[in-house]
Amino acid sequence: MSLRSSVAAGVGHLSYSVLHGIFNRGSSLPGLVALKLDPDILYHYKDRYDFVIVGGTNGKTTATALAVQTLKQKYPDVLYNPTGSNMKRGIATIFVTAPKPKKKGLAVLEVDEANIVRIVKYFKPKAFVLTNLFRDQLDRYSELYATWDRMLEGVRMAPKATIIANADDPIFNSVDLPNPRIWYGFNDQPMGDLEAPSNTDGVVCPKCHHIIHYGFITYGGLGAYFCPNCGHKRPKLDYEVTTVERMTSADSVVKFDGNEFKIPVGGAYNIYNALAAYSLARFMGVNSSSIKNAFVESPEIFGRQEKVQIGDKEMVIIMVKNQIGVDTVLDMIKTDKEPFSFAFLLTALPADGEDTSWIWDCNFETLKGHNIPYYLVGAANYKDAATRFKFGGFKGVNVEPDPAKLIDRIKEIPTKRMYVVTCYTAMRQLRKALAEQKLIDGGME
Incomplete structure (x- = not known):
């Protein structure tokens, strides 16, 4: 050198x-x-x-x-x-x-x-x-x-x-x-x-x-x-x-x-x-x-079906960034035979892509036949996500703008498992909070 x-x-x-x-x-x-x-x-x-x-x-x-x-x-x-x-x-x-x-x-x-x-x-x-x-x-x-x-x-x-x-x-x-x-x-x-x-x-x-x-x-x-x-x-x-x-x-x-x-x-x-x-x-x-x-x-890969235990609840973090990613993840989680809750975290910073219009192509409606008792939308662009779910005919969707507070929110869900489908920036914010509470090792490492 x-x-x-x-x-x-x-x-x-x-x-x-x-x-x-x-x-x-x-x-x-x-x-x-x-x-x-x-x-x-x-x-x-x-x-x-x-x-x-x-x-x-x-x-x-x-x-x-x-x-x-x-x-x-x-x-x-x-x-x-x-x-x-x-x-x-x-x-x-x-x-x-x-x-x-x-x-x-x-x-x-x-x-x-x-x-x-x-x-x-x-x-x-x-x-x-x-x-x-x-x-x-x-x-x-x-x-x-x-x-x-x-x-x-x-x-x-x-x-x-x-x-x-x-x-x-x-x-x-x-x-x-x-x-x-x-x-x-x-x-x-x-x-x-x-x-x-x-x-x-x-x-x-x-x-x-x-x-x-x-x-x-x-x-x-x-x-x-x-x-x-x-x-x-x-x-x-x-x-x-x-x-x-x-x-x-x-x-x-x-x-x-x-x-x-x-x-x-x-x-x-x-x-x-x-x-x-x-x-x-x-x-x-x-x-x-x-x-x-x-x-x-093979070890777990951060943010890719990463499982985090929070008390008696399990959070499964899955990162997505486009319509086909969401739809394939939805197809995957619908194979789960056990009851589960569902969260969608939407961010639109440069690392995510600043246009959120892609969420309207996602087939969230296919979740309706799965009898999911608890839905949540969150992160910085939660309003866009909430509007998408509203027009999709979902009722009683919970809202949480701060991904870090999802750690407390999971304690109130009626199921043992929650799938958290999240954009990149929100995933980083959530993992940082999980690391600070010693629920995972390291933030992004």
Whole structure:
């Protein structure tokens, strides 16, 4: 390292020690400090690690965490961003705060879609793992194809990197690239001829803009797609879900390529995340039995079906950021056989996306058939959420503007469990309060 880079890394590390030691924080500010002193500090880590970049709209944090757990079965030094701080400053933080590996390490980086090009500028990855593309934070990303173009700009800078992509998303196979490809997806259902609902993301073929058809649909616009007009279709799968044996709100038992795995988080969307992790691990030389052990041992991921015990009540925190995320979470929690309460926390700061209109596309009304005795909306934009629930026909919805006070509110619920579906900023505020009351370890760490 140059003297300038060494000073930048040192100051960044010192700021992390203070923030982490005193405030249980420090997921991005240390990197920002280091980047102010040396804007190109990331360049100096390119020879210390092999790199994998995980990108897409939903599932990046969970897919990354599961992938890291599997890769630790083979690689002793795996660096990643566990808090989901996935912009340049957050990624700089993990490097300036990590000890220097004794030999070449492996870095698995969750990267914000718009930031892939800024990260690939400094080091070329061995692989890109692509989860899905949905409408998300339109004030930041614009529409689907604009987001895909931004991602492609970064991918094209690393033409030798293997692309490990969700084959069930029609957009990922819409552009010819020189990169080697590995495709993963579901193959557990009989084929038919279906069309997705009209409000679905990617309802038209990304090549000819004809209405796209499906042999089957997993959720949203994902599935065994084919275009009857131009012939665009799902590629042959390299790794696949062959059977879903059980899927609950807490976990799933599935078969990948005929081998059984228990996934420690619930919902179809997390089967995709586990399959992405499995596909990367196989590409990196980890065998199936080691992956199976890794999934069983996988720790809870903050804010992603994170369970917190508060007296005799259980709070399950699930972070969302767009319509498809909410709808898949609703489908997941409705599989819970036990009575539960429901809270929705809405914030609209830059980290969340400043436009809240997406909540009107969410299918909250599907909860009505589940006999839920207690509803709550909260956080800074609770008025928008309350209006949405009012027009959805919900009666007697409770309101709590302060996420921290939800800890006291949960004591009054008539059920043993409450699902808290929350935007990113509200989730941070809630976890900070939980940490201060010693209900969890650390705020965002």
